[in-house]
Amino acid sequence: MIRFGPSGNSESFYEQGNKSSVQMPKWLKNIGLNAYEYQCSKGVKISEEMSVQLGRSAAENGIFLSIHAPYYINMASEEKEKRDNSIRYILETLQAAKWMNAGRIVVHTGSCSKVSREWALKTAVEVLKEVIEQADAMGFGNIAICPEVLGKINQLGTLEEILEMCKTDERLIPTVDFGHLHARGMGCLNSVPDFEKVIAQIENSIGSDRLNRLHCHFSRIEFTSGGEKKHCSMRDTQFGPEFEQLAEVIYRKGLEPVIICESREFMAEDALLMKNIYDKVAGGM
Numbered sequence: 030m031i032r033f034g035p036s037g038n039s040e041s042f043y044e045q046g047n048k049s050s051v052q053m054p055k056w057l058k059n060i061g062l063n064a065y066e067y068q069c070s071k072g073v074k075i076s077e078e079m080s081v082q083l084g085r086s087a088a089e090n091g092i093f094l095s096i097h098a099p100y101y102i103n104m105a106s107e108e109k110e111k112r113d114n115s116i117r118y119i120l121e122t123l124q125a126a127k128w129m130n131a132g133r134i135v136v137h138t139g140s141c142s143k144v145s146r147e148w149a150l151k152t153a154v155e156v157l158k159e160v161i162e163q164a165d166a167m168g169f170g171n172i173a174i175c176p177e178v179l180g181k182i183n184q185l186g187t188l189e190e191i192l193e194m195c196k197t198d199e200r201l202i203p204t205v206d207f208g209h210l211h212a213r214g215m216g217c218l219n220s221v222p223d224f225e226k227v228i229a230q231i232e233n234s235i236g237s238d239r240l241n242r243l244h245c246h247f248s249r250i251e252f253t254s255g256g257e258k259k260h261c262s263m264r265d266t267q268f269g270p271e272f273e274q275l276a277e278v279i280y281r282k283g284l285e286p287v288i289i290c291e292s293r294e295f296m297a298e299d300a301l302l303m304k305n306i307y308d309k310v311a312g313g314m
């Protein structure tokens with residue numbers, strides 16, 4: 030099943046009087062969505078009790094849960110202490126995922142503004158191996174870790190780098206943020222063949238099984254020569270990429286990804302727009 034949902038909570042969720050993320054699964058089901066990415070981007074602060082409640086509500090409402098790990102993770106830091114802390118933050122995110130019964134966590138890999146790309150990649154792979162070893166020992170082995178394609182040029186996380194990392198272990202599933210790819214490539218995604226190329230690259234690199242279960246982020250994006258500037262909403266039509274082009278490729282190849290919308294403020298509304306676009310593409314082909 031293909032899944033659509035928001036990253037975090039829309040403005041409208043709060044405007045309608047909701048207060049806690051525990052209320053999100055039911056709210057999402059009511060508007061017709063079936064995935065939710067819980068944000069721990071500023072730190073893993075959620076309690077065990079709330080995690081369990083959120084997980085229970087997600088199961089009752091048929092919502093696929095993932096968690097976004099803290100933004101400040103840097104697996105490619107020159108400082109060992111920062112790399113060790115990054116391992117700890119990832120394990121904390123996995124612990125919350127375990128409580129929630131979430132299937133995936135999304136992880137930013139780090140920066141290569143102070144080190145070479147080669148060193149950064151090699152170091153991040155070593156850190157990931159350490160994470161996996163510890164995750165197994167702690168009983169988190171069934172949760173997929175999803176390193177993300179990042180949007181700024183000086184971040185570790187080109188599609189090639191993320192795929193290279195994912196070759197380390199079968200349970201690593203790439204998070205392909207198409208907005209970030211578009212920003213990194215100075216607006217490179219403009220047609221169905223452009224998206225087909227990306228999908229083929231993933232398949233050739235890590236095979237069709239993980240391609241089928243891909244984790245995707247999608248939103249329109251504004252960029253500069255440094256890459257990502259900011260995520261925009263579907264109504265900001267002056268910025269790409271166009272979801273319809275990706276929808277066509279997903280449908281034709283019969284993929285079943287989880288698609289998380291990271292639009293500003295309107296992430297749930299835009300996730301629904303994307304679902305509708307997909308349904309229209311699927312109905313018309």
Ligand SMILES: [Zn+2]
Nearest residue numbers: 097135137177
């Ligand atoms: Zn992210």
